[in-house]
Amino acid sequence: MKHVLDHIHGSALPATATGTVASYIPALAKADPSLLGIAVVTADGEVFSTGAAETRFTMQSISKVLALAYVTDRMRRRGCLLPGRAGAKRRSLQFHDPPGNQRCHKPFNPFINAGAIVVSGLMPGSTPEDKGARFRAFVGQLIGRDDVARDEEVYISEKATAARNRSIAWFLKELGILPGEVEETLDVYFRQCAVSVDALDLARIGAILCTDGMDPTRGVRLLAARTTRVIKSLMVTCGLYDGSGEFAVDVGIPAKSGVGGGIMASVRDRMGIGVYGPALDQHGNSSAGLEALRRLSEELDLRVL
Numbered sequence: 568m569k570h571v572l573d574h575i576h577g578s579a580l581p582a583t584a585t586g587t588v589a590s591y592i593p594a595l596a597k598a599d600p601s602l603l604g605i606a607v608v609t610a611d612g613e614v615f616s617t618g619a620a621e622t623r624f625t626m627q628s629i630s631k632v633l634a635l636a637y638v639t640d641r642m643r644r645r646g647c648l649l650p651g652r653a654g655a656k657r658r659s660l661q662f663h664d665p666p667g668n669q670r671c672h673k674p675f676n677p678f679i680n681a682g683a684i685v686v687s688g689l690m691p692g693s694t695p696e697d698k699g700a701r702f703r704a705f706v707g708q709l710i711g712r713d714d715v716a717r718d719e720e721v722y723i724s725e726k727a728t729a730a731r732n733r734s735i736a737w738f739l740k741e742l743g744i745l746p747g748e749v750e751e752t753l754d755v756y757f758r759q760c761a762v763s764v765d766a767l768d769l770a771r772i773g774a775i776l777c778t779d780g781m782d783p784t785r786g787v788r789l790l791a792a793r794t795t796r797v798i799k800s801l802m803v804t805c806g807l808y809d810g811s812g813e814f815a816v817d818v819g820i821p822a823k824s825g826v827g828g829g830i831m832a833s834v835r836d837r838m839g840i841g842v843y844g845p846a847l848d849q850h851g852n853s854s855a856g857l858e859a860l861r862r863l864s865e866e867l868d869l870r871v872l
């Protein structure tokens with residue numbers, strides 16, 4: 568496997584030159600566009616990586632998957648089901664698309680900012696700091712680290728420039744959809760997006776999803792099986808913004824990207840995959856990361872669709 572990853576790294580690396588790093592959050596523009604990291608954690612807990620697999624970056628939209636898992640598991644324990652509240656339609660795929668369904672008063676999709684901000688508003692805790700810390704502890708539980716940190720510079724940078732997300736949140740408030748106070752809920756959202764991980768961490772999370780919620784290395788259940796099913800279905804239909812359809816055809820596995828350059832993917836019963844490449848294509852997905860996943864899917868026959 569290590570040999571396969573090294574080979575794929577070499578052949579996907581030129582695709583870094585076809586993308587550009589995100590700059591609408593100014594701190595993200597500092598990333599090195601020439602990087603590519605690939606990591607795999609198998610269903611039986613073996614770990615393989617190559618390239619910049621241990622370079623830290625912010626989760627950005629990949630945090631939407633974990634926030635949904637976190638809140639869904641918690642609400643199920645209290646007898647509610649989240650997608651009923653945050654919506655689960657593959658309706659609009661640009662990450663910043665506005666709001667939702669005014670008639671039924673819910674946003675369409677928890678992987679699009681409007682839905683994700685509602686999910687952030689449902690996180691447990693007393694203050695944004697507390698909610699952010701609890702969310703990081705949850706992420707730490709999944710990836711087996713107790714030092715999961717927030718990238719302070721990216722967090723402050725997004726918070727200072729998020730006019731569009733602010734307008735989405737105020738619109739949601741006006742529709743009566745957004746729980747909590749607008750700035751506080753946005754603060755929770757910015758904190759979750761700025762959680763710092765590497766490609767290995769993403770592969771570990773993908774491996775948990777691939778075994779329907781079990782931790783392959785420790786053999787304990789970390790997520791309810793139904794939660795993982797909801798999440799993986801959303802990943803298939805809308806994990807890569809407007810690139811989701813093409814990705815389903817080309818690669819054929821559940822995946823979620825973020826504008827920090829990460830993509831987290833999961834192949835049922837086989838492996839979790841994490842890739843990092845901050846140069847993004849026109850849809851906001853890592854260009855070299857996509858190329859690596861295409862080649863990996865082909866080489867290892869990973870397609871499940």
Ligand code: GLU
Nearest residue numbers: 627628662760825826827
């Ligand atoms: N924090 C980013 C935003 O809301 C996340 C976007 C993304 O990764 O797609 O704009």
